[in-house]
Amino acid sequence: MEQSGFKVQRNYRVLKYVVDIYGTLPTVLGDIGVVVACKNYEERWKVGMDVIKEMEMSAKALQASKIVVITTSDFSPNAVNYAERKGIKLIDKDDLLILAKKFSKKKETYENTEDYNEERVVEDDDEEYVPSQSSGSSFMSRGRKGSLSGRRRSEASNKLKSWSKTILGSTVGLIIIVLAVSTLVTYLINPNKALLGILRIFIAAVLSYGIVIALERDLMVTLIKGSTVFFVTLIIYIALIIFT
Secondary structure (H helix, E strand, O other): OOOOOOEEEEEEEEEEEEEEEEEEEEOOOOEEEEEEEEEEEOOOEEEEEEHHHHHHHHHHOOOOOOEEEEEEEEOOOOHHHHHHHHOOOEHHHHHHHHHHHHHHHHHHHHHHHHHHHHHHHHHHHHHHEEEEEEEHHHHHHHHHHHHHHHHHHHHHHHHHHHHHHHHOOOOHHHHHHHHHHHHHHHHHHOOOHHHHHHHHHHHHHHHHHHHHHHHOOOOOOOOHHHHHHHHHHHHHHHHHHHOO
């Protein structure tokens, strides 16, 4: 959750209950709250209606928009039926295994990328400090300059990637990008005035959810963030239509 921009608080007390994880996602329209219950039960014990009701009361007190209940065992049939009707997310032991496998694969990919980058840096360093004996000082100088130039390009590329990730990870940054791109596309297409507003809204919707889907893997975060970006963009376009 923290990687998705949520501010996370653990063992959060509300009323007479304790919420295992309380996450809030700051947006331009206000904070979006998520309450999470984590139940470490043996397989013979199932999470029942008491836990679901407790989390529902906690979410109501905190005005949270999403409830998630996670367990290492399973849920009772009544709890499953009630959660489906109320839109409560349930994650049992099988779902946990799937999530763990996905996280493991993502971590291995990240570590392999880090190892590859480290090897590239070592190779660059080796090229810099192991000159040819027969080439003379001028060749050594050119080799060192080339190595330094390559390293600077790599550092600049890493900084650019970092800035891009920061901007795209920000809700405000996404809103600005969606506004700019949708306005530019409609300007290039140059439709008639009757279609201009509809086309801008359509492009904004595609960009709002498309960019977030490309960045996020959590469906809940994708829906929340994508809807926020699109809703704010829509309000701005409506305001522009009214006041211009």
